Amino acid sequence: KVVYHDVHFFLQVPKKPSEFKRRLSVxxxxxxxxxxxxxxxxxxxxxxxxxGLPNIEFWGYNRVGRNTxxxxxxxxxxxxxxxxxxxxxxxxxxxDKCDFIWHHFKANGFNTCYAEDNSxxxxxxxxxxxxxxxxxDYYLRNVMLxxxxxxxxxxxxxxLVHCTAGRKYSDVLHEFMHRMMPHxxxxxxxxxxxxxxxxxxxxxxxxxxxxxYLRLLKRLRMHNILKNTLVFLMxxxxxxxxxxxxxxxxxxxxxxxxxxxxxxxxxxxxxxxxMKNLQKNAHSLVTTFDLHETLKxxxxxxxxxxxxxxxxxxxxxxxxxxxxxxxSLFLPIPETRxxxxxxxxxxxxxxxxxxxxxxxxxxxxxAALFVVTAINRLISNFTLCQQLQLQELQAAYxxxxxxDDEVFGVKVRFSTLPGAGAFEGTTMFVGNSLALNxxxxxxxxxxxxxxxxxxxxxxxxxxxx
Numbered sequence: 001k002v003v004y005h006d007v008h009f010f011l012q013v014p015k016k017p018s019e020f021k022r023r024l025s026v027x028x029x030x031x032x033x034x035x036x037x038x039x040x041x042x043x044x045x046x047x048x049x050x051x052g053l054p055n056i057e058f059w060g061y062n063r064v065g066r067n068t069x070x071x072x073x074x075x076x077x078x079x080x081x082x083x084x085x086x087x088x089x090x091x092x093x094x095x096d097k098c099d100f101i102w103h104h105f106k107a108n109g110f111n112t113c114y115a116e117d118n119s120x121x122x123x124x125x126x127x128x129x130x131x132x133x134x135x136x137d138y139y140l141r142n143v144m145l146x147x148x149x150x151x152x153x154x155x156x157x158x159x160l161v162h163c164t165a166g167r168k169y170s171d172v173l174h175e176f177m178h179r180m181m182p183h184x185x186x187x188x189x190x191x192x193x194x195x196x197x198x199x200x201x202x203x204x205x206x207x208x209x210x211x212x213y214l215r216l217l218k219r220l221r222m223h224n225i226l227k228n229t230l231v232f233l234m235x236x237x238x239x240x241x242x243x244x245x246x247x248x249x250x251x252x253x254x255x256x257x258x259x260x261x262x263x264x265x266x267x268x269x270x271x272x273x274x275m276k277n278l279q280k281n282a283h284s285l286v287t288t289f290d291l292h293e294t295l296k297x298x299x300x301x302x303x304x305x306x307x308x309x310x311x312x313x314x315x316x317x318x319x320x321x322x323x324x325x326x327x328s329l330f331l332p333i334p335e336t337r338x339x340x341x342x343x344x345x346x347x348x349x350x351x352x353x354x355x356x357x358x359x360x361x362x363x364x365x366x367a368a369l370f371v372v373t374a375i376n377r378l379i380s381n382f383t384l385c386q387q388l389q390l391q392e393l394q395a396a397y398x399x400x401x402x403x404d405d406e407v408f409g410v411k412v413r414f415s416t417l418p419g420a421g422a423f424e425g426t427t428m429f430v431g432n433s434l435a436l437n438x439x440x441x442x443x444x445x446x447x448x449x450x451x452x453x454x455x456x457x458x459x460x461x462x463x464x465x
Contacts, residue, residue: 032236033199036238038203061259102192108188148162234257235259246422281332289343367396386465419464
């Protein structure tokens with residue numbers, strides 16, 4: 001009779017740096033599918049504790065992609081998902097040749113760590129090949145695969161929250177973080193931790209994480225790790241599915257994940273101009289493209305001296321409207337920046353006011369039918385996927401600049417048959433022409449409806465087999 005069954009792990013002690021001097025470490029702590037407002041509603045204890053630390057909370061942080069992968073690819077690489085796959089993934093069976101940010105940290109003498117709590121839908125593994133070689137010095141995936149294979153069981157009816165020997169998968173991730181702490185003090189480190197299970201699927205799950213992350217930050221402080229570490233506490237997007245997502249508020253929150261940066265006082269004191277810009281950017285329009293440029297600066301903080309910042313600021317101003325899509329948060333992001341300049345698709349852009357219009361309006365009907373046609377065009381090469389028909393147009397919003405009657409957008413939310421899929425899409429009207437503006441996103445779950453196109457993450461949300 002089996003009394004106890006679990007998977008255990010140990011962490012090898014990293015080498016000490018050849019010479020000791022204080023260097024800034026970087027830690028990214030991510031919680032999937034938590035909007036800024038949901039962070040304020042569901043994690044008050046954590047936020048109150050953070051407010052007792054030197055920190056900056058960002059109010060203009062906007063998503064750039066549909067789900068986790070296209071939002072984190074810019075963070076890691078500075079590229080969008082299409083650019084990354086063309087550059088180093090197409091024709092390969094893994095991401096090993098891709099130039100990710102942890103390689104830059106490693107080249108500058110940092111120990112590196114990458115950990116997610118969900119091996120099935122890992123950022124580089126859901127419908128993709130992942131890595132052949134271990135990408136970082138410390139890598140949790142192999143542990144989670146062993147748990148998936150030998151000791152996994154579920155505790156919810158939908159079988160979306162998994163456990164091993166009385167611990168949720170997120171508990172394993174947090175155990176990993178806690179056991180990393182002694183090693184994080186031995187030298188500069190770059191670490192990435194990402195929690196998905198539960199919070200990805202249940203709207204109110206974040207409130208169960210409030211105390212857990214409060215405890216984590218307290219331990220980081222107790223172990224003096226926060227004294228030398230800049231921490232990004234962040235999400236990728238808000239809740240993407242469910243009844244709340246079908247509301248106007250849910251639609252707005254999906255594009256506004258939370259982002260807070262916690263920093264050591266000595267770093268702020270030694271880089272006054274860079275930190276002044278970081279504070280100013282708390283209310284700027286920012287994305288993970290900007291976070292990538294920020295991380296690049298942190299691989300070698302010599303570029304953050306006041307003379308360097310002044311020089312780079314001058315170069316940025318000279319670019320004017322030709323500014324790059326990714327701008328370090330240590331530089332002043334221009335007030336003229338809009339969604340187009342920041343590479344935010346219109347579907348996710350909140351800079352334009354939305355005016356609700358009647359679903360019987362001709363523009364609403366045209367837009368909905370156009371988006372359904374676009375979906376059918378996407379799946380046309382997959383003969384096992386049925387062509388979709390418009391079932392119901394549920395909401396429509398006019399996106400218009402300067403009362404221009406010739407150029408405007410219409411954002412529609414609708415359902416289709418067969419399969420009762422719920423979608424949102426944005427159509428641009430330019431005179432008599434129509435064009436899709438941004439990706440078409442699905443806002444309800446589709447289960448195994450797309451079983452006939454396995455491992456095709458670009459098609460599965462549209463396909464009803």
